Amino acid sequence: MQNSEAMALSAALLAAAGKLTQRIHEGVVARGFEGVRPAHGFAFARLAPDGATVTDLAAHLGVTKQAASQLVDEMVRKGYAERRPHPEDARARLVVLTGRGWECTRAAEEAAAEAVREWADVLGEREVRALGEQLLRIAPLGPIRPAW
């Protein structure tokens, strides 16, 4: 494989990722959730199961805990999350999604599904599934779960 092919593949991958991010964001906004930035999506994905602490969130977002705390501030201010006392550690605070936060998460899922469906129209259902499997083998998607 030549460098030029690698570049074409890389460019296509980055372009596809950028396009997807944009499409999901537009879809979320179109469903009535304003003031949400793509970066929030990664936070939502982390909070979704059972909530998380700010430090936990920071580690998974790859930023400082101060930055993560500011992000949570914003999400709280916009009604997508709230801070609750941590049940087992009086120092910590558990950040959990509100009802609206869950709605927004569902909106993001729908938007993602919409974009993927368009790919299926181009590539065919079978190819899209194969694409997903190949990508998962390349990017194991362990603790990160970047989401929408």
Next chain:
Amino acid sequence: MQNSEAMALSAALLAAAGKLTQRIHEGVVARGFEGVRPAHGFAFARLAPDGATVTDLAAHLGVTKQAASQLVDEMVRKGYAERRPHPEDARARLVVLTGRGWECTRAAEEAAAEAVREWADVLGEREVRALGEQLLRIAPLGPIRPAW
């Protein structure tokens, strides 16, 4: 296809793109080009063929021309590009890569090829090629040419 599958595919795609960006950046730094940020790569790709104007660059980066101009300032300061008078328009200035700029571009290509080769080790040469073709059909990669 269910929403959860679409989310898994989306997450994998975004994770792969992030990983690739990181790998290329590391590879470029390892080859001795410091102070280069991933965003510069998109600029390099645009400048590479024949140079470009600041306005042109701005359009393809999706930022204001002021931001593009600042990016060019930085690239000039670091020795990767230079501004030359435009041969046909006295208002415009043609931004072109310096020798070091070209070297950096080649370094980025090598780093990308390295990352892609690792994918080939996991998926097989054939699958990687198929992956590239599928991605190109999804993200037509028209005027953008995001590169490294």
Next chain:
DNA sequence: ACTATATGGTCAAGCAGCTTGACCATCGCG
């Protein structure tokens, strides 16, 4: 040819998101 408008580019100021550094409260181990 002459004015008017559009276009390429820069300068300046401001803002948003992140960082570093300092600090307090609580945990958990010796």
Next chain:
DNA sequence: CGCGATGGTCAAGCTGCTTGACCATATAGT
């Protein structure tokens, strides 16, 4: 109990981007 480690916040600063104003040149209209 005492002390280092950990969760979190406050404050200040930096960087990359934006908006707004402006100048120089190009291009179109009459």
